[in-house]
Amino acid sequence: MSDCCSPQGYRQIFSERSARADARRYRRRGLGPTSRRIVDILKREGVKDRTLIDVGGGIGAIEIELLKHGLGRAVSVELTPTYEDVARDLLREAGYEDRVERSVMDFAEAGSSIGSADLVVMNRVICCYPDMPRLAGEAADHARGMLVMSFPNRRWWTRLAFSLANLGLRVTRRQFRIFLHTPHLIIATAELHGLRTRLNEPGRVWQVVALERAA
Numbered sequence: 001m002s003d004c005c006s007p008q009g010y011r012q013i014f015s016e017r018s019a020r021a022d023a024r025r026y027r028r029r030g031l032g033p034t035s036r037r038i039v040d041i042l043k044r045e046g047v048k049d050r051t052l053i054d055v056g057g058g059i060g061a062i063e064i065e066l067l068k069h070g071l072g073r074a075v076s077v078e079l080t081p082t083y084e085d086v087a088r089d090l091l092r093e094a095g096y097e098d099r100v101e102r103s104v105m106d107f108a109e110a111g112s113s114i115g116s117a118d119l120v121v122m123n124r125v126i127c128c129y130p131d132m133p134r135l136a137g138e139a140a141d142h143a144r145g146m147l148v149m150s151f152p153n154r155r156w157w158t159r160l161a162f163s164l165a166n167l168g169l170r171v172t173r174r175q176f177r178i179f180l181h182t183p184h185l186i187i188a189t190a191e192l193h194g195l196r197t198r199l200n201e202p203g204r205v206w207q208v209v210a211l212e213r214a215a
Helices: 007-013 016-029 033-045 061-068 081-094 107-113 132-142 156-171 183-192
Strands: 051-055 073-078 100-104 117-123 143-152 195-201 206-213
Touching (some): 033 143, 051 132, 073 081, 081 100, 107 132, 117 132, 132 143, 143 183
Parallel strands (some): 051 073
16 A cells, blocks of 8 residues: 555544444435445346445445345445444444444455455545555456446546645645546456446546446
């Protein structure tokens, strides 16, 4: 991992406090717009009795919603341990503790220790990781059926927002940066790993792409 993004830096941004805030928001309002788009895509695809790997899923809201619609089992892979307590509370409340395995690891570096799944999700994750080809390639390799990703569009307003955000991170000496990886290169990377694009929804800020395993 790049020196710009240390484990301490990730924990500063994705803290226990932010996990609790995410859980309160989910309990009150349900999924956010981008997560809902992903869940709707996978529901149309069919999730009954299928398996899922959710990379960087945070509190696990997408997993819970898909389990409600018949998903068989899920594996959550999170880079920091800060979400674990809150995520387990939500699973316990929903009655799905025995159907989700949670792991704390750098998926791009240690993903080989996890088996493949029918479905893989990376929601708003690639922009938090410096080595896009490695992360996107690992996610594609794990998808037996479909990979669904969301990442920022490369528009003038996202470039400006990311530049200002990174300036603030540098000024406050946070060991974390956000990355505006080129969308067509993200998609091309997944396709190099045997997937083909099935859906590409640009969105105003968050682009959602679904790719399926080529025959």
